[in-house]
Amino acid sequence: MFKALLPAAVSVFLFAGASAHANIEVSFIESAPKDRFVISNTGQCELKDVILNLDLSNSSGGLIFDTTSTGAGVDVFQPFEVRKGTMELLSSGKVEDGDSMLSLSIESIQANDSVSFTIDVDDTLPQSELGNIRVSGSEITNASAEIIVQGNTPSVGMFKSDGKALMLISPC
Template sequence: MFNVRLPIVASALIFAGQFAYANVEVIFVESAPKDRFVLTNTSQCLLKNLTVNLDLSSSVGKLIFDTTSTGAGVEVFQPFEVRKGNLKLASSEKVKDGDSTLSLVIESIAANDSVSFTIDVDDTLTQSELGNIRVSGSEIKNASIDVNVQGQQASAATFNNKGKALVSLSSC
């Protein structure tokens, strides 16, 4: 018996391959003494001229950045530091102690590659799962991140209870 569906399926696969979608996966990694954010381009295309806005203010743990020995943070502090990739702070040279937002400019992220930075993140809850100086995945839940690529309208996502967010961008 001849299968008539085969040409239709093959055509659909060829057509779908012409439109590659770009996604950026963002992972928060709790670590002492420096916490880490890793942004991975999970697509098959180069992403250029990204603006990334990270907002911790709506997180379950009411998270803040602890960048100095004085101020809103608890005990251990760490300033913003690029670990991998060509990225920099968009608004100023440093993140202020107690801030809950930061903006990054990323020159590019190759397909299946990542960029990352470290900074100290503390929660501000009176009762917290791991104490104020350590942040659990559930405490970063609902924090938001948006990514703007080459001046196009930003796409946004929120972190889940495992410290991950997936920002779905337009096609490559």
């Protein structure tokens, strides 16, 4: 009889010990004329009071934000624009042309949902795979994304050649 109860007891113990988690995936999507960043909550918990810091300065392509017709960017330019969700720039009211970093305050991201924004990103390489106005996945490699949820310890993810960075968040 003990043998018959053991599997049930083990699964109750394992279920009771499991806690809900929240992970964030930041995806860069090259598109013309506006590039897009999608911040996805791939976990099971709503996240509130989120800060996202994007740093392109270590990217393989020397990426920059191209937000005006004059300055460091090439040809096509697009300013920062929220597409989905409630978020605002922390550093100032706008991203300056040629910046490689930005910081956002995101009100909340529901479980299995996302928020997004558009902006133009250019590379600064003398010779690049798609030209300076378009960014390949390999050019965003080594850029970083940092997530801070409700003032907790930051979690940092590095962009891979698929244009995605993953941050693991503490259980909620």
